Amino acid sequence: MAPRDVTLFCLVLCLGQKIQAQDGNFPIPIISAMPGSVIPWNGSVKILCQGTLESYVYQLEILENVTYKLVEKKLGFQEVAEFVINRMDTNTAGRYQCRYGREHRWSAPSEALELVVTGLYDKPFLSTDGGHVVMPGENISFQCSSAHMSFDRFSLSRPGGATLSRHRDVGLQGDFTLGPVNLSFSGVYTCYGWDSGRPYIWSAPSNALELVVTDTRSQDYRTENWVRMGVAGLVLIALLAFLAENRLGPQLPHQEDQQDLPDLSWSRQKSQTKWTFGLTPRTTRE
Ligand SMILES: *[C@@H]1O[C@H](CO)[C@@H](O)[C@H](O)[C@H]1NC(C)=O
Ligand SMILES: *[C@@H]1O[C@H](CO)[C@@H](O)[C@H](O)[C@H]1NC(C)=O
Ligand SMILES: *[C@@H]1O[C@H](CO)[C@@H](O)[C@H](O)[C@H]1NC(C)=O
Ligand SMILES: *[C@@H]1O[C@H](CO)[C@@H](O)[C@H](O)[C@H]1NC(C)=O
Numbered sequence: 001m002a003p004r005d006v007t008l009f010c011l012v013l014c015l016g017q018k019i020q021a022q023d024g025n026f027p028i029p030i031i032s033a034m035p036g037s038v039i040p041w042n043g044s045v046k047i048l049c050q051g052t053l054e055s056y057v058y059q060l061e062i063l064e065n066v067t068y069k070l071v072e073k074k075l076g077f078q079e080v081a082e083f084v085i086n087r088m089d090t091n092t093a094g095r096y097q098c099r100y101g102r103e104h105r106w107s108a109p110s111e112a113l114e115l116v117v118t119g120l121y122d123k124p125f126l127s128t129d130g131g132h133v134v135m136p137g138e139n140i141s142f143q144c145s146s147a148h149m150s151f152d153r154f155s156l157s158r159p160g161g162a163t164l165s166r167h168r169d170v171g172l173q174g175d176f177t178l179g180p181v182n183l184s185f186s187g188v189y190t191c192y193g194w195d196s197g198r199p200y201i202w203s204a205p206s207n208a209l210e211l212v213v214t215d216t217r218s219q220d221y222r223t224e225n226w227v228r229m230g231v232a233g234l235v236l237i238a239l240l241a242f243l244a245e246n247r248l249g250p251q252l253p254h255q256e257d258q259q260d261l262p263d264l265s266w267s268r269q270k271s272q273t274k275w276t277f278g279l280t281p282r283t284t285r286e
Pocket of ligand 1: 041042119
């Protein structure tokens with residue numbers, strides 16, 4: 001009984017491994033966009049499709065509802081094929097996928113890549129409910145609002161490239177509450193407005209807002225800045241005093257008494273040189 005079970009077990013296992021090895025010849029290709037998938041109007045973008053070393057043909061497709069349309073084919077053995085869109089516009093924005101061919105077969109398609117074009121509508125305005133300095137563990141709310149356009153979706157782009165999307169809330173704005181925050185939330189945020197009917201066509205980016213997540217309390221942060229400014233001011237005053245003293249040096253009353261001091265004799269030499277230069281043009285004119 002037991003040996004037969006083992007044999008059966010091995011048969012299932014080995015067969016399973018064989019099937020897996022066959023699929024391993026055709027891994028799902030990986031699609032990505034450089035420099036990213038949110039591209040300004042008329043900007044260029046590279047779409048990379050990673051297959052296998054033995055792939056001899058790559059195909060880029062754009063998805064439309066339930067079907068797809070061929071965009072471009074690239075022939076030649078290569079592990080990564082590169083497709084370039086030189087000018088992003090409303091026609092090139094959308095959902096893309098790619099696949100490769102090897103051994104006279106096509107691979108399964110990659111996951112979908114959503115390519116967005118921005119700058120087709122006026123920019124919205126990004127603000128926060130509080131300050132721009134928060135402590136780790138706190139929450140922060142951003143509001144993305146548009147005075148003129150009635151967008152029904154808003155997206156917030158976060159440091160690190162990730163974007164969050166929201167339905168429109170009350171009025172013409174989208175609210176994003178992030179948190180509890182940690183240090184990795186620090187950085188520059190922007191938002192976009194768009195319409196759910198045309199999900200890959202976004203507005204121009206909003207104003208940029210910098211968020212600082214810091215362990216020291218915001219009060220300390222401000223105090224620290226005051227101290228820094230104070231020190232800078234003192235240095236400036238000292239510098240000005242030093243310059244003024246050097247300038248006035250030669251005009252001091254008891255010049256003879258102080259002639260031996262190296263500092264003063266240097267500044268006098270300098271001012272005498274200046275005086276000579278100032279006189280030169282007049283002499284030539286005469
Ligand atoms: C993009 O190109 C089109 C056609 O050349 C032009 O009309 C449009 O103003 C351009 N947009 C931007 C944002 O440069
Ligand atoms: C996608 O489907 C919707 C309705 O199902 C249709 O109105 C639209 O024209 C289709 N778009 C394309 C590009 O086929
Ligand atoms: C932050 O938001 C979470 C929900 O996302 C909530 O549970 C938590 O109490 C909030 N913390 C603060 C400090 O408001
Ligand atoms: C910060 O928070 C994010 C999301 O809540 C989490 O994925 C990330 O690991 C955190 N980073 C650190 C350094 O704690």
